[in-house]
Amino acid sequence: MKNGKTTILLIEDVEIDAALIIERLSIKRHFRTVIAQSLQEGLDYLSGDEYFDAILLDLTLPDSEGADTFKSIHQKVPHIPIIILTGVDDDQIVLQTLKSGAQDYLIKGQVNNHLLEKTIRYAIERKQFEEALLKSKAQLDQAMDVAQLYLWEYDVKERNFIFNEKLWAFLGNEANEQSDYKLKPEEYAEIYVYPKDRHVFENILKEAYAHEGSDYSSQFEYRIVRRDGQVRHLLVRVKAKMGTNSKPTGFFGIIQDITERKIEIQKSFEALNQVDSAKTEFLYFISQEIRTPLNGVVSAVSLIKNQENSAAVRDLVETLDKSVSNLESFTNNAVLYTKLTNNYVPELTEFKIKGLIQFALLEKENSINEKDIRIHFEESQSDLLLRGDKDLLYKLFLNILDIFISNSSFHNNIRIGITDDTEKICCSFYDSKNRFPDDLLKSYTSVTGIYQNCQMGLSLYIVKLITDKHKGELNIFNDGDSMATAIFHFPK
Numbered sequence: 001m002k003n004g005k006t007t008i009l010l011i012e013d014v015e016i017d018a019a020l021i022i023e024r025l026s027i028k029r030h031f032r033t034v035i036a037q038s039l040q041e042g043l044d045y046l047s048g049d050e051y052f053d054a055i056l057l058d059l060t061l062p063d064s065e066g067a068d069t070f071k072s073i074h075q076k077v078p079h080i081p082i083i084i085l086t087g088v089d090d091d092q093i094v095l096q097t098l099k100s101g102a103q104d105y106l107i108k109g110q111v112n113n114h115l116l117e118k119t120i121r122y123a124i125e126r127k128q129f130e131e132a133l134l135k136s137k138a139q140l141d142q143a144m145d146v147a148q149l150y151l152w153e154y155d156v157k158e159r160n161f162i163f164n165e166k167l168w169a170f171l172g173n174e175a176n177e178q179s180d181y182k183l184k185p186e187e188y189a190e191i192y193v194y195p196k197d198r199h200v201f202e203n204i205l206k207e208a209y210a211h212e213g214s215d216y217s218s219q220f221e222y223r224i225v226r227r228d229g230q231v232r233h234l235l236v237r238v239k240a241k242m243g244t245n246s247k248p249t250g251f252f253g254i255i256q257d258i259t260e261r262k263i264e265i266q267k268s269f270e271a272l273n274q275v276d277s278a279k280t281e282f283l284y285f286i287s288q289e290i291r292t293p294l295n296g297v298v299s300a301v302s303l304i305k306n307q308e309n310s311a312a313v314r315d316l317v318e319t320l321d322k323s324v325s326n327l328e329s330f331t332n333n334a335v336l337y338t339k340l341t342n343n344y345v346p347e348l349t350e351f352k353i354k355g356l357i358q359f360a361l362l363e364k365e366n367s368i369n370e371k372d373i374r375i376h377f378e379e380s381q382s383d384l385l386l387r388g389d390k391d392l393l394y395k396l397f398l399n400i401l402d403i404f405i406s407n408s409s410f411h412n413n414i415r416i417g418i419t420d421d422t423e424k425i426c427c428s429f430y431d432s433k434n435r436f437p438d439d440l441l442k443s444y445t446s447v448t449g450i451y452q453n454c455q456m457g458l459s460l461y462i463v464k465l466i467t468d469k470h471k472g473e474l475n476i477f478n479d480g481d482s483m484a485t486a487i488f489h490f491p492k
Contacts, residue, residue: 011042039064081127148257172227194223216240340465346389353386360397378417396466399459431484
């Protein structure tokens with residue numbers, strides 16, 4: 001519509017019929033009519049600069065007749081609504097043109113002003129709506145192509161998968177004259193589903209069939225083998241079509257090709273593994289390089305301690321001894337870290353957990369005596385057996401004791417409790433006079449804790465790794481204002 005007027009192209013060779021139409025339209029001032037008396041003249045108008053909102057078309061013209069007249073105009077301007085003018089009520093030709101894209105038809109002798117105006121207006125509105133739908137569909141098709149999405153349906157009664165042309169082509173098939181491409185589930189599985197994933201596909205069908213209620217939806221992944229031999233990864237989303245008996249009458253959904261995404265994820269995973277492997281190897285190398293000269297220093301310190309020296313030298317040696325001990329502990333933990341993060345599988349045996357903790361206490365006796373710390377075992381079952389890697393759990397208890405001793409004040413009490421129930425063994429450590437540093441509590445579940453609190457952070461991270469290796473649970477926290485607490489749960 002331009003300048004507030006609806007412009008109509010009237011293609012009609014009978015002057016009296018054309019004059020009658022023009023007269024009826026002229027009554028409404030918002031119509032402007034251009035007349036053509038042959039098909040060619042009409043096509044010429046449509047090839048020019050003139051804009052038309054609708055076309056009134058007589059099918060019988062001097063240079064064309066019947067449905068071919070409509071086809072010529074429609075092919076030229078498929079976006080303009082066409083209303084057929086016919087002198088007789090010829091249902092066959094009219095129906096043919098309507099199926100081919102005509103918006104409506106009028107029988108010349110039965111047209112009045114109101115009917116003519118209403119038919120033109122409705123034809124324009126319908127065409128605009130169709131064009132909007134076509135545009136939306138084209139945008140949706142483009143979006144689905146970009147996202148590699150394909151639509152599918154499944155008819156429960158007929159037991160057929162129904163694919164559209166794009167999905168059929170994606171499977172590697174050539175298009176044919178069929179409007180629908182149908183396959184039985186077993187045919188689809190045999191031809192296209194990757195052999196190792198067929199059980200996944202079969203389980204999906206069983207689950208969908210067994211579900212009752214209209215809320216069924218699911219998504220899953222499996223692989224297919226296309227006709228050209230390519231293996232593709234698919235993500236499939238499913239919704240149910242429900243019948244009146246709460247049973248599915250069919251299913252529909254979207255298939256998405258996620259092969260490239262899978263490849264990228266695999267590449268990222270492999271890159272991360274390479275980085276992690278390099279990090280582990282580097283840490284192991286550094287630990288070994290530190291350990292070699294460290295052994296020499298330990299031996300030298302031991303020799304000096306056995307000699308007669310002045311008090312100043314003895315103090316210096318004691319300081320050196322502590323520093324070496326801390327460095328040795330850190331190095332041992334670094335080596336243990338590389339072991340635990342390198343797919344180490346625990347060697348499981350059964351042993352008395354209290355006895356293992358007592359051995360760890362004996363090794364830490366000097367540090368305990370230095371601070372005059374008293375260790376109290378609460379009432380517990382001394383014969384409780386734990387199944388685990390004895391060497392790893394021994395190092396776990398050494399590290400947790402190190403943490404409690406380092407964090408403890410002088411003349412302190414540390415309590416240890418061991419209990420069990422039907423499913424797990426609980427081991428608890430309590431220090432009622434001291435708190436754990438807040439940064440340690442915030443970061444002990446992550447390797448970043450090592451950087452925030454190096455010695456204690458690595459020890460606690462080792463404790464967490466060993467606990468995880470045994471499918472256990474670790475909770476470390478400050479109970480109330482001042483009780484540092486660590487609780488382990490290990491499955492029996």
